[in-house]
Amino acid sequence: MTTVIDIPHSLDEHSFEQVLEQVAPLPPDAKMLLDARHTTWASPYGLGALLTLGQTRGEARATLAVPENDDTTSYWARANFFHYADELFDLKGVVPKRGARGDSQVLLELTPIAKSEDVHGAVDRIQERTQQIIGKELGLDPKAIVGFAMTLSEVCQNILEHAGRGGWVMVQTYNWTKRLGRRVVVIAVCDAGVGFRSSLETAGNHVPSDRWDDAAALEAAVIRGVSRFRDPGRGQGLAGVRKYIGRWGGKLSVRSGTSRIAIVPDWDDDLPLEENLPNFPGAQIQVTIPERVAR
Numbered sequence: 001m002t003t004v005i006d007i008p009h010s011l012d013e014h015s016f017e018q019v020l021e022q023v024a025p026l027p028p029d030a031k032m033l034l035d036a037r038h039t040t041w042a043s044p045y046g047l048g049a050l051l052t053l054g055q056t057r058g059e060a061r062a063t064l065a066v067p068e069n070d071d072t073t074s075y076w077a078r079a080n081f082f083h084y085a086d087e088l089f090d091l092k093g094v095v096p097k098r099g100a101r102g103d104s105q106v107l108l109e110l111t112p113i114a115k116s117e118d119v120h121g122a123v124d125r126i127q128e129r130t131q132q133i134i135g136k137e138l139g140l141d142p143k144a145i146v147g148f149a150m151t152l153s154e155v156c157q158n159i160l161e162h163a164g165r166g167g168w169v170m171v172q173t174y175n176w177t178k179r180l181g182r183r184v185v186v187i188a189v190c191d192a193g194v195g196f197r198s199s200l201e202t203a204g205n206h207v208p209s210d211r212w213d214d215a216a217a218l219e220a221a222v223i224r225g226v227s228r229f230r231d232p233g234r235g236q237g238l239a240g241v242r243k244y245i246g247r248w249g250g251k252l253s254v255r256s257g258t259s260r261i262a263i264v265p266d267w268d269d270d271l272p273l274e275e276n277l278p279n280f281p282g283a284q285i286q287v288t289i290p291e292r293v294a295r
Contacts, residue, residue: 002063007036011046013188013253013286019053020278032062037093039067044170045286047081047110048190051168054088055192056281066093079170080109107133107171107185114166119156122169123149133173133185139292140248147244148185148289154237155189155285163193163282176290180267183291192282196221196256214257215275222254222261241287250289256282265290 005022008015019034026032034050042050054062064085067073076082077096085091108126113119127149134145152171159167173185197217220226225239238254242263245252252263253270260274267290 002031002033005032005034005062007034007039007050009038009040011036011039011042011050013043013045013049013255013284016046016049017277019049020280023053024278028058029060031060032057033092034062034064034089037065037068040069040072042072042076044079044110044172044186044188045190045284047076047079048168048170048188049284051081051084051088051110052190052192052280052282052284054085055165057088061088061090063092064089066091066095068093070096078109079106079172080111084110084112084168105172105174107173108169110168110170112166113156113159113169113189113191116160119153119160122156123153126152126171134289137173137291138183138185138289140289144248144289147247151241151244151287152187154241155187155287157237158283158285159189159191159193162196162199163191164199165191165193165282167191167193167282180290185289187287188285190282190284195282196254200226213259213275215259215261215273218254218256218259218261219273222252222263245287245289248289248292250287253286253288255280255284 003026005019008018023032067076073094073096077098080098082091082095083098107129108122111122113122130145130148134140134148135142156169167190169187169189171185171187173183176182176184197214200217200220222238241252245263249265251265251268254261258275258277258279260277262270262272264270264272
């Protein structure tokens with residue numbers, strides 16, 4: 001028997017929870033059909049998380065019914081989604097060939113991150129476009145350009161240090177009419193690795209407590225900069241990201257296991273901490289930097 005998992009019309013870091021709520025009760029070897037036929041939009045996080053879900057299935061490959069909307073499938077193709085989805089899912093429906101890159105909103109297509117060279121390559125590929133987006137289109141100070149490259153590098157580096165397996169990164173800019181009413185640039189990084197809690201438990205000085213869970217691990221890593229590495233300065237990557245998004249009015253959201261923690265700016269009403277979410281392996285990070293408006 002095949003269980004049909006409905007993919008929301010609009011897929012982002014919040015609506016993806018609807019997918020996990022349907023998947024969580026199923027056994028690991030359950031036959032699944034991910035029905036995205038009526039999906040019309042997906043954020044970088046949504047696309048990366050879908051690939052991550054496919055990665056968790058292992059030999060129990062799920063079937064993915066692709067969107068019926070031509071504009072949607074065309075965008076997913078330009079974002080490199082189908083290239084990697086074909087390795088993880090049995091695709092059902094019309095899958096367009098990946099044409100020439102024509103969507104200027106996609107600064108960095110879905111890109112696998114498995115080794116340090118991948119991180120450097122991802123940063124190098126968007127350096128030129130970053131100057132255009134950060135400086136001219138978002139109206140941020142030129143200093144923000146250097147910080148953006150650092151932020152991209154750090155969130156990708158998180159995969160190498162904590163995941164134990166590869167993941168994906170994607171960078172896009174778009175008009176966020178629904179929540180903000182102005183342009184944003186978004187970095188999304190997703191992996192299906194061991195996650196923050198298991199990673200921090202490998203630290204030699206880790207002392208478990210009654211409260212130790214995914215939420216506590218996220219607070220330790222994201223808020224206090226705790227790392228499993230004993231080298232001075234390690235674990236400061238996310239602290240640097242927090243400083244950057246604070247300076248430019250951005251948002252940081254990190255999900256791992258059964259919890260999500262967020263550094264929430266005044267333009268957003270997200271919860272700073274969510275617990276008891278459906279369990280999902282690895283870590284999923286989103287950084288959102290908004291267009292600067294004159295005061």
